[in-house]
Amino acid sequence: MRLNMQMDEDIELVESYLGGSDEAMERLVMKYQKPVYAFIYRMTNNIEDAKDLTQKTFLNAVKGVKGFRRESSFKTWLYRIAANTCLNDVRSRRDETVLEESFAGNQRGALSALIEEEKSRHIKDGIDKLSERQRLAVILRVYDGLSCIETAKVMGCSEGAVKAHYHNGVQRLREILKERGYEV
Amino acid sequence: MKFDHDVIRELLPEYLKGALSEEVRKELEFHLNDCSACRDELSLLSELINIEAPDPGELFWNTLPQKVRKAVDEEKAARHPAVRKVSGLFGMNFSLRSLLYKQLPAAAVAAALFFIVITFTKKTETNNLDPLFKDPLSTALLEYDDLTEEDVPLITESSEVEELYLNEEGSSGYSYYKEVASLSPEEINGFFKELKREQVKGG
Numbered sequence: 357m358r359l360n361m362q363m364d365e366d367i368e369l370v371e372s373y374l375g376g377s378d379e380a381m382e383r384l385v386m387k388y389q390k391p392v393y394a395f396i397y398r399m400t401n402n403i404e405d406a407k408d409l410t411q412k413t414f415l416n417a418v419k420g421v422k423g424f425r426r427e428s429s430f431k432t433w434l435y436r437i438a439a440n441t442c443l444n445d446v447r448s449r450r451d452e453t454v455l456e457e458s459f460a461g462n463q464r465g466a467l468s469a470l471i472e473e474e475k476s477r478h479i480k481d482g483i484d485k486l487s488e489r490q491r492l493a494v495i496l497r498v499y500d501g502l503s504c505i506e507t508a509k510v511m512g513c514s515e516g517a518v519k520a521h522y523h524n525g526v527q528r529l530r531e532i533l534k535e536r537g538y539e540v
Numbered sequence: 541m542k543f544d545h546d547v548i549r550e551l552l553p554e555y556l557k558g559a560l561s562e563e564v565r566k567e568l569e570f571h572l573n574d575c576s577a578c579r580d581e582l583s584l585l586s587e588l589i590n591i592e593a594p595d596p597g598e599l600f601w602n603t604l605p606q607k608v609r610k611a612v613d614e615e616k617a618a619r620h621p622a623v624r625k626v627s628g629l630f631g632m633n634f635s636l637r638s639l640l641y642k643q644l645p646a647a648a649v650a651a652a653l654f655f656i657v658i659t660f661t662k663k664t665e666t667n668n669l670d671p672l673f674k675d676p677l678s679t680a681l682l683e684y685d686d687l688t689e690e691d692v693p694l695i696t697e698s699s700e701v702e703e704l705y706l707n708e709e710g711s712s713g714y715s716y717y718k719e720v721a722s723l724s725p726e727e728i729n730g731f732f733k734e735l736k737r738e739q740v741k742g743g
């Protein structure tokens with residue numbers, strides 16, 4: 357019931373934006389900026405990238421809003437754009453990051469160990485080591501609380517594939533933590 | 541109802557979210573009591589959830605909606621000069637009189653090239669919706685530095701060239717708006733750079 361009202365509200369806002377109301381667009385950004393940012397942060401594990409890609413996501417969403425066909429909720433559609441924006445970015449600079457990885461890794465280890473709890477850091481590192489699909493499935497299911505069906509829509513794959521990626525992702529994470537001496 | 545480990549594990553995210561029905565929740569907790577493997581997975585998931593994304597701060601949240609709006613507006617604004625620019629260049633017609641009487645070799649050469657470009661564009665653009673961005677105005681082919689507006693008068697009366705572009709935009713569904721909207725930010729930046737370069741050159 358509450359969910360339906362939420363969806364109606366989003367669609368109303370989309371329609372008033374298409375009808376010329378920029379305020380409606382700002383309200384949509386306001387409403388979803390925090391979850392979208394948190395999702396992207398978990399995908400990228402980098403605060404500056406997350407800020408940048410959050411803005412890009414909304415820009416891409418506004419530019420593409422005419423293509424929102426209401427086959428899914430606005431939220432699911434927006435998450436899909438966020439996921440694509442992240443993956444594009446990761447792919448477009450994969451070559452650079454391979455070179456920088458060892459430096460970044462060392463720096464992060466030295467600096468953030470002081471701030472972060474050891475285990476949290478290992479979990480974050482573990483998430484970084486998952487494949488893109490596994491990471492997406494785990495983050496969307498666990499953090500964002502999306503159902504398997506919603507996650508499938510965001511990832512553009514079948515529900516069965518989501519279950520498999522999710523399962524493999526969690527198992528891989530457990531293995532990584534075990535390797536580092538944690539009991540999970 | 542009896543769940544196996546796999547079903548339980550699939551339900552754990554919903555369990556953490558508090559989204560399960562009473563009945564399913566009880567069944568799941570019953571299983572967790574007996575199964576340490578599933579309990580371990582639950583504790584891993586709750587640790588995952590507890591890792592928070594660092595807050596970028598109020599300034600970021602308060603300004604993001606306006607930033608997005610501004611970026612959209614800028615693209616809209618940029619689109620208009622872009623369209624004007626295009627129709628300005630392609631709509632730029634060569635008065636035959638000016639070519640015949642003024643005898644301007646540079647203009648004549650440019651005009652010849654221009655019509656070649658236009659013919660080429662006319663042929664290809666029906667299939668390829670990307671003449672504007674793949675080959676921005678074919679600037680490489682044309683040298684505008686030597687030409688003034690007098691040399692190449694800008695004619696606003698109906699002309700074949702202008703009609704072509706008006707029709708393109710109106711009837712065939714071609715629109716610069718769509719074109720811009722379908723571009724990636726990198727492509728758009730590249731296009732703007734190209735336009736700026738052009739303006740500096742005095743085109």
Ligand SMILES: [Zn+2]
Binds near residue numbers: 545
């Ligand atoms: Zn079990």
